[in-house]
Amino acid sequence: MNMRRFLTNLAALAAALALAGAGRASAQLLINGAGATFPYPIYSKWFDEYSKVDPSVRFNYQSIGSGGGQKQILEGTIDFGASDGPMSDQTLAKAPGKILHVPTVAGADVVTYNLPGAPRLRLDGPSIADIFLGRITKWNDPRLTALNPGVTLPDEDILVVHRADGSGTTYIFVDYLSCVSQEWQKKVGRGAAVKWPAGLGAKGNEGVTSQVKQTPGAIGYVELVYAIQNQLPYANVKNAAGNFIEASVGSVSAALAAATIPDDFRFSMVNSPGHDAYPIAGATWLLVYQQQRDAVKGRKIVEFLKWAMQEGEHNAPQLDYAPLPPDLNKRVLAEISGIRY
Amino acid sequence: MIAATAQRKVVLAPPSKAGDAFFKFLTWGMAMMVFVLVALLGWELFQGSKISLQQFGWRFLIHDWDPGNGNFGALPFIFGTFVSSLLGLMIALPLSLGTAIYLTELAPRWLRRPALSLIEMLAAIPSVILGLWGIYVLVPWLRDHPYPLLQKALAWLPVFRGHIYGQSFLSAAVIIAIMIVPIITSMAREVFRAVPDSQREAAFALGATRWEVTWLAVLKGSRRGMFGAAMLGLGRALGETMAVTMVIGNSTDISASLFAPGSTLASAIANQFSEAVDDTYRSALFELGLVLLLVTIVTNILAHLLVGAVSAPQDAFNA
Numbered sequence: 001m002n003m004r005r006f007l008t009n010l011a012a013l014a015a016a017l018a019l020a021g022a023g024r025a026s027a028q029l030l031i032n033g034a035g036a037t038f039p040y041p042i043y044s045k046w047f048d049e050y051s052k053v054d055p056s057v058r059f060n061y062q063s064i065g066s067g068g069g070q071k072q073i074l075e076g077t078i079d080f081g082a083s084d085g086p087m088s089d090q091t092l093a094k095a096p097g098k099i100l101h102v103p104t105v106a107g108a109d110v111v112t113y114n115l116p117g118a119p120r121l122r123l124d125g126p127s128i129a130d131i132f133l134g135r136i137t138k139w140n141d142p143r144l145t146a147l148n149p150g151v152t153l154p155d156e157d158i159l160v161v162h163r164a165d166g167s168g169t170t171y172i173f174v175d176y177l178s179c180v181s182q183e184w185q186k187k188v189g190r191g192a193a194v195k196w197p198a199g200l201g202a203k204g205n206e207g208v209t210s211q212v213k214q215t216p217g218a219i220g221y222v223e224l225v226y227a228i229q230n231q232l233p234y235a236n237v238k239n240a241a242g243n244f245i246e247a248s249v250g251s252v253s254a255a256l257a258a259a260t261i262p263d264d265f266r267f268s269m270v271n272s273p274g275h276d277a278y279p280i281a282g283a284t285w286l287l288v289y290q291q292q293r294d295a296v297k298g299r300k301i302v303e304f305l306k307w308a309m310q311e312g313e314h315n316a317p318q319l320d321y322a323p324l325p326p327d328l329n330k331r332v333l334a335e336i337s338g339i340r341y
Numbered sequence: 342m343i344a345a346t347a348q349r350k351v352v353l354a355p356p357s358k359a360g361d362a363f364f365k366f367l368t369w370g371m372a373m374m375v376f377v378l379v380a381l382l383g384w385e386l387f388q389g390s391k392i393s394l395q396q397f398g399w400r401f402l403i404h405d406w407d408p409g410n411g412n413f414g415a416l417p418f419i420f421g422t423f424v425s426s427l428l429g430l431m432i433a434l435p436l437s438l439g440t441a442i443y444l445t446e447l448a449p450r451w452l453r454r455p456a457l458s459l460i461e462m463l464a465a466i467p468s469v470i471l472g473l474w475g476i477y478v479l480v481p482w483l484r485d486h487p488y489p490l491l492q493k494a495l496a497w498l499p500v501f502r503g504h505i506y507g508q509s510f511l512s513a514a515v516i517i518a519i520m521i522v523p524i525i526t527s528m529a530r531e532v533f534r535a536v537p538d539s540q541r542e543a544a545f546a547l548g549a550t551r552w553e554v555t556w557l558a559v560l561k562g563s564r565r566g567m568f569g570a571a572m573l574g575l576g577r578a579l580g581e582t583m584a585v586t587m588v589i590g591n592s593t594d595i596s597a598s599l600f601a602p603g604s605t606l607a608s609a610i611a612n613q614f615s616e617a618v619d620d621t622y623r624s625a626l627f628e629l630g631l632v633l634l635l636v637t638i639v640t641n642i643l644a645h646l647l648v649g650a651v652s653a654p655q656d657a658f659n660a
Contacts, residue, residue, distance in 0.1 A: 064615060066616055067623070088618075164604075165615065166615060166616025167616055168616070189409030193612075194408060195407040196592060203612060215506075
């Protein structure tokens with residue numbers, strides 16, 4: 001065995017690898033983000049597409065949850081955060097600089113269930129609240145049968161399934177229930193996790209999905225995309241205008257268009273007044289400092305955000321997210337232009 | 342060659358004690374690392390839970406968990422942790438002791454090693470795998486077959502009343518039992534093996550039957566050791582997270598029924614940490630960790646005191 005030649009080859013290989021690595025590292029700027037899991041699929045699609053638009057930056061996004069996203073942007077350990085709920089005044093007050101909320105897309109929570117024949121049910125806010133409060137306990141309760149003429153509902157116990165983990169999905173759902181039921185607001189309230197008056201908890205959208213699928217008579221709430229992918233039935237929900245609306249990208253966009261959105265973009269869009277608006281919907285946000293510390297990174301982040309608003313939004317419907325309506329999109333672009341670096 | 346070696350030995354200096362001292366110091370340092378680690382862990386948890394400690398004080402231990410209204414307390418989780426762990430222990434203990442007795446006293450020699458290896462392999466199954474198996478296989482089966490039977494037979498007991506969801510304290514206890522059987526079995530086996538054969542022979546010589554020998558010569562003298570084994574199993578059960586989270590049903594209600602869903606200290610932390618956005622909430626989760634650490638430490642200290650008190654040789658302790 002020719003040891004010397006082997007070593008020479010090895011050294012050459014190592015040098016080549018080192019050069020290649022150094023070349024890549026110096027050419028690409030790494031921008032770190034972390035936070036919400038709900039928008040992870042579309043964000044990773046955006047980062048992937050954007051790497052073709054601007055090969056000089058690479059985005060690294062960790063979907064650790066909205067709590068982690070908010071905490072890390074406050075501490076400045078990441079370049080941008082992501083959250084399924086807007087930051088509270090109290091939390092924002094702790095930030096070293098002004099944090100901007102950039103709404104990106106919106107999604108819907110659907111009420112899904114396991115009933116023989118998988119009928120398309122019609123539900124209204126108060127009845128959903130009473131089911132999850134444990135007040136309505138049978139599927140053939142008069143209030144449910146009255147809402148669903150023509151559907152035979154079985155004389156079976158309703159088994160409530162909710163999220164066990166803290167989640168933006170839960171926030172949207174209980175935010176809606178708090179809007180439509182005073183008792184819910186007083187007794188349970190809002191939050192990414194709450195003290196559920198009834199039922200059992202499963203982990204993640206996939207946990208709730210499989211629990212509902214497995215258990216006859218179960219009812220739960222999941223993001224729209226999970227119900228579609230698992231072919232679970234979901235209810236049409238009565239909106240503020242009195243219409244029963246099916247959850248879809250279109251009806252969530254309608255809700256977004258009709259929602260009142262303040263200038264800091266911290267808003268809730270549940271129970272939106274629009275005629276065709278689906279009422280249990282919520283947006284998700286990217287969190288960035290208005291004054292960027294690093295000029296190069298700051299410029300790249302602004303370029304990316306502008307691209308996301310102008311181009312990236314077109315990807316949203318394929319992934320079952322609702323894009324921002326045009327006038328909101330314009331307002332968000334103006335906000336992005338205000339980022340300084 | 343031999344001569345040269347012999348020559349050298351003569352000129353060697355007398356052995357120095359410095360090496361020994363250094364070695365002792367080194368190993369002492371390593372041993373201390375463990376204490377330092379636990380102390381730091383406790384300190385960090387204490388620091389993290391400061392806000393919650395200030396806001397809720399001792400009431401934290403007896404208060405309900407209501408994140409929607411900003412009120413936090415560990416009571417439902419302490420309750421769930423003890424109910425699921427103790428119940429798990431009650432299921433695991435007879436199984437483990439029976440297995441250990443069979444393996445030390447009754448099993449043919451060729452079977453002992455393979456059987457023990459198999460049981461120890463059970464301990465190597467990752468928690469999350471057991472949890473998945475729990476969700477998709479064990480819990481639906483328990484829900485459809487044994488639970489309704491149990492309810493029918495024992496409906497007069499309040500602990501077997503109520504709706505059968507599947508995910509429940511009882512299901513968590515069954516999973517915990519599966520996870521702690523290997524520990525208790527191998528511990529108990531060591532304890533039984535520590536009983537000198539002369540005791541067994543003496544009992545046989547007095548005309549005792551196999552059962553009487555096991556009872557009088559082995560079990561009676563090993564009570565403390567068995568208790569220690571059970572306590573170590575309990576220590577593991579208290580902190581068990583992933584599999585329990587997956588099958589306990591994650592409700593914060595305190596229910597008398599074992600068919601009702603509940604939560605444990607560990608499962609609450611695992612579930613809620615990632616989306617805990619405000620400081621009080623996060624701090625309360627840290628305090629749950631602190632409570633869990635204290636509960637586990639106290640249990641383990643108790644276990645070690647008890648095991649240490651056994652008259653058997655040290656190997657029972659080191660198993």
